[in-house]
Amino acid sequence: MKRRTLFALPVISLALLLTACGGSSSNSSSSGNSSSSSQEKTTEVYTTKVTSIKVMPDDSDWKITGTTDAPDGAKIAVTQLSDDPLDMENSCEGIDGEDGTGNASWPKVKNGKFTALVDPIELVDDPDNYTKVGYTQKAAVVAISNYSKSWPDGLTSKAAKAINKANPKTVKFTLSSSQVKYIDSLDDDDSSDKSSSSSSSSSSSSSSKTKNYRTDVSYDSLARDPKTYKGEYLQYTGEVMQVLEDDSYTDLRIAVNGNYDDVLYVELDNSILHGKRILEDDLVTVKGVSAGIISYKATSGTKISIPGLEATEITDSGTAPDDYGE
Known part of the structure; x- marks a missing residue:
């Protein structure tokens, strides 16, 4: 009996030791998972x-x-x-x-x-x-x-x-009218060439870059009948009267053909300037989409309304000649 008792004690002790180690390991693992879970960030x-x-x-x-x-x-x-x-x-x-x-x-x-x-x-x-x-x-x-x-x-x-x-x-x-025209042009491209999505994409890109900008719309016509020409692709040349800039956009007031009574408000994304700046008194040719009438307040507080253009291209010829517009 003693021999069996003495033999059993280490077995029982070993079992207790294994149980304790297993419990400790399990608790440690559980604690680790809990900690990991608590550190997860929620959206x-x-x-x-x-x-x-x-x-x-x-x-x-x-x-x-x-x-x-x-x-x-x-x-x-x-x-x-x-x-x-x-x-x-x-x-x-x-x-x-x-x-x-x-x-x-x-x-x-x-x-x-x-x-x-x-x-x-x-x-x-x-x-x-x-x-x-x-x-x-x-x-x-x-x-x-x-x-x-x-x-x-x-x-x-x-x-x-x-x-x-x-x-x-x-x-x-x-x-805007320019967005709707662009979306309509995608439909036109799809209907004319459905052979592949890549050819359709290429056609759309080519179409946007080869638009015909009208040069026959006078400033007077644009100012008198802005609704008729809203959304039309137009082109004007003039002298820059004022420049307003921020990180993303540049707004210009341009005297069309050098006439300071014929002022055009031009909005352009800085991406089309390719890192360059437009300065006052520069002679520029601008192409874009007619935006109807743009209104703003002068420094005196007076509301001013003039024709606007959302520019898609601009060419800067440097400082306008002193006799430009005369």
Whole structure:
């Protein structure tokens, strides 16, 4: 009996030791998983303030800029709000592939600011509406942090629910005549050549670069009947009276043919300047889409309304001759 008792003691002790070690290991593992789980970051939705919405030259996209309290790296999403998360899709992308690959990617927050391109076809998502000049679509513009999905994956149902829960204010996106014309031109290209998507894309790109800009519309005609020419591709030459610049856009007031009574307001994206600047007194030839009448306030507080042009091309010939316009 003693011999059996003595023999059993180390076995029991060994069993107890193994149980203790196993329990300790299990508890340690559980503790580690709990710690890892607690460190996982949850997706958060931040509201934004859109400060500018402009139509890109030779394209149908809206270019938006804005500010937000979201941290650096948060992804910007633009979507219609819906009670059904499955109906909510992202309609924006970064500028020239912000992921460094040149491919479409999420626009991201940097130093509290962001810039994004919004596709009207994706946002409106209805052929009966995205071919109507002046049609307005409301959409939420939000920033999403700790969101790991790539741009092609879009918004998950969980992310869409989080956006709805944040209850963001919506922004109005209004279709311009140049956007509708561009979208119509895509339809024309598709119907004329359906052999392949690449040939259609090439045709569309070629079409946008070979537009015929009218030179027969006088300033007087444009000023008197702006509705008739709104959306038309026009060309004017004149002397720069004033330059207003920011990081993304440049606005000019031009004296057409040197006549300071015939002032044209020109809006252009800085991308078409290729790093150069337009200066006052320069002689320029500008091509673009008639924007109807542009109104602004003079320093005296007086409201001034003049014809406007959304520039797609500009040629700067340097300082205008002293006798230009005489």
